[in-house]
Amino acid sequence: MTLSLDFFRSSIGKKIIMAITGFIWFGFVILHMVGNLQVFQGPEKLNTYAKFLKDLGPLLWVARIGLIVAFVAHVCTAILLKLENSSARPVSYAKNSTIQASVASRTMAYSGLLLLTFLIYHLAHFTLGYTNPDHYTHEYILKNGDVVHDVYAMVILGFQDPTISISYIVFMVFLALHFSHALGSMLQTLGILAPKHNPAIQKISTGLGLLVFIGNCSMPLSILLGYVR
Ligand code: HEM
Numbered sequence: 452m453t454l455s456l457d458f459f460r461s462s463i464g465k466k467i468i469m470a471i472t473g474f475i476w477f478g479f480v481i482l483h484m485v486g487n488l489q490v491f492q493g494p495e496k497l498n499t500y501a502k503f504l505k506d507l508g509p510l511l512w513v514a515r516i517g518l519i520v521a522f523v524a525h526v527c528t529a530i531l532l533k534l535e536n537s538s539a540r541p542v543s544y545a546k547n548s549t550i551q552a553s554v555a556s557r558t559m560a561y562s563g564l565l566l567l568t569f570l571i572y573h574l575a576h577f578t579l580g581y582t583n584p585d586h587y588t589h590e591y592i593l594k595n596g597d598v599v600h601d602v603y604a605m606v607i608l609g610f611q612d613p614t615i616s617i618s619y620i621v622f623m624v625f626l627a628l629h630f631s632h633a634l635g636s637m638l639q640t641l642g643i644l645a646p647k648h649n650p651a652i653q654k655i656s657t658g659l660g661l662l663v664f665i666g667n668c669s670m671p672l673s674i675l676l677g678y679v680r
Contacts, residue, residue: 462532462535463640465528465531465532465535466532466636466640467640467641468524468525468528469525469528469529469532469636469637469640470636470637470640470641471521471641472521472522472524472525472528473525473633473637474637475517475518475521476518476521476522476525477630477633477634477659479518480626480630480663481663484663484666484667485666486500486504487606487667487670488666488669488670490603490606490607490670490674490679491673491679493603494591494601494603494604495593495594497602497603497606498591498593498599498600498601498602498603499593501599501600501602502593502597502599502600505599505600526563526567529559529560529563533560558628559629559632559633561625562625562626562628562629563629565622565625566622566625566626566629569622569625569626572618576609576615577602577605577606577609580605583608583609585608586604586605586608586609587600587605589601589604589605591603591604606670606674607674607679607680610670610671610674610675611674611675613675615671616671616672616674616675617671617675619667619668619671620668620671620672623663623664623667623668624664626660626663626664626667627660627661627663627664628660630656630659630660630663631656631657631659631660631661632656633656634652634655634656634659634660635652635653635655635656638652638655638656639652
């Protein structure tokens with residue numbers, strides 16, 4: 452018991468929690484993107500996939516609860532680490548000493564806050580149907596005769612609105628920035644790669660951030676430009 456409390460109190464314990472919970476979300480974002488890219492294969496494919504997820508029933512709820520717990524733990528631990536860092540250095544440096552740090556690393560708190568805003572909006576739009584109920588109420592008949600929620604129509608109608616698709620693209624810039632720094636920190640914290648691999652870590656994290664950016668932006672962009680209808 453004491454050991455586990457000591458673990459949560461230590462800086463390295465907190466960094467490990469940040470790394471694991473961040474990795475859970477990174478894994479989700481990759482899987483979610485791969486699933487969503489089926490929008491390019493038409494309504495039958497995307498709606499069948501959405502129905503498959505819904506039919507997971509209790510398993511889906513286990514995954515959702517896991518994501519919520521990971522999210523809350525990630526944000527709370529980030530705040531605790533920030534407070535610890537500030538109290539360890541009560542007087543801020545006269546000169547900004549982070550010249551060496553990348554834009555991504557200096558803006559982690561801001562990009563994280565913007566992602567939280569995105570997530571609240573995204574869930575209100577696509578999962579709860581609050582922001583645009585007219586996008587949410589369509590039904591689709593699958594080839595096997597099942598009547599399902601038309602997730603394809605919801606995504607197309609959503610991204611045909613320039614304000615929505617451009618906002619998504621802007622949020623994806625912050626997602627890519629957050630990921631590109633976070634993945635590097637995570638690999639170092641978990642000791643997966645030694646410090647001598649720093650340049651390689653940086654390249655891998657930037658590459659993965661870029662991949663998520665391109666994949667997620669391809670959907671709003673091609674729908675907005677009318678390539679996918
Ligand atoms: C262009 C990019 C994206 C598209 C097209 C998209 C699409 C969707 C759709 C259609 C749903 C509702 C699924 C359904 O009701 O069957 C959904 C849910 C969700 N999305 Fe996204 N999404 C995108 C990006 C993201 C990102 C970047 C995140 C996280 C940072 C995210 C997190 C979620 C979560 C947590 C849910 C709720 C899942 C659930 O209810 O089980 N999405 N998304």
